[in-house]
Amino acid sequence: LSSTKCxxxxxxxxxxxSTLSDKERNLDNEKIQALKHIDTFYSQAPPGLxxxxxENPEDCIPDLPxxxxxxxxxxxxxxxxxxxxxxxxxxxxxxxxxxxxGHRTGDRECPMFLxxxxxxxxxxxxxxxxxxDYVKESKATEKQERIRQLQALLEESSDSDSSSSSSSSSSSSxxxxxxxxxxxxxxxxxEAKKKHHRKSKKKHKKK
Numbered sequence: 001l002s003s004t005k006c007x008x009x010x011x012x013x014x015x016x017x018s019t020l021s022d023k024e025r026n027l028d029n030e031k032i033q034a035l036k037h038i039d040t041f042y043s044q045a046p047p048g049l050x051x052x053x054x055e056n057p058e059d060c061i062p063d064l065p066x067x068x069x070x071x072x073x074x075x076x077x078x079x080x081x082x083x084x085x086x087x088x089x090x091x092x093x094x095x096x097x098x099x100x101x102g103h104r105t106g107d108r109e110c111p112m113f114l115x116x117x118x119x120x121x122x123x124x125x126x127x128x129x130x131x132x133d134y135v136k137e138s139k140a141t142e143k144q145e146r147i148r149q150l151q152a153l154l155e156e157s158s159d160s161d162s163s164s165s166s167s168s169s170s171s172s173s174x175x176x177x178x179x180x181x182x183x184x185x186x187x188x189x190x191e192a193k194k195k196h197h198r199k200s201k202k203k204h205k206k207k
Contacts, residue, residue: 057077058074060074091103091104095107
């Protein structure tokens, strides 16, 4: 019994010592963190107070009087944002629909903005819409019927034009004939008057 009691006391003492050592370590760590905070916050300068030397874009050109305009141009050139060389917007991106560079998939400048990828869209229509084939065939038949109607109208208009041209030619010929007839009638009247005048002259001479 005495040995078991001694073992229990020894185990309790070791546990108490371990707990004390853990507490001491935690306190030491807290003190170290506080000292680090004081060192970093109070001893060092705040960010932005000491400015680092930046490389200006015009520094790549030597500072000479003949390079003054070039240095001024580079100093005022944009460093961030969307560059527009030659007045055109540059987009370094690729469209997954048309597989072309310069625009995104949702941009209006994409040739497949409304239709999308033709092969995939056609497969999707056929797979999802059972009426797609029927509507497509009906549209084709309607288009053919419309073409036939227009051809019939064109033929009718050409026939009417030909008939009107023939009637106009006949009408143009009739006034010419009437003019000729009038001219002949007037000429015959004039000749009859001349003959009558000659006869009257002869009668006067005989008297």
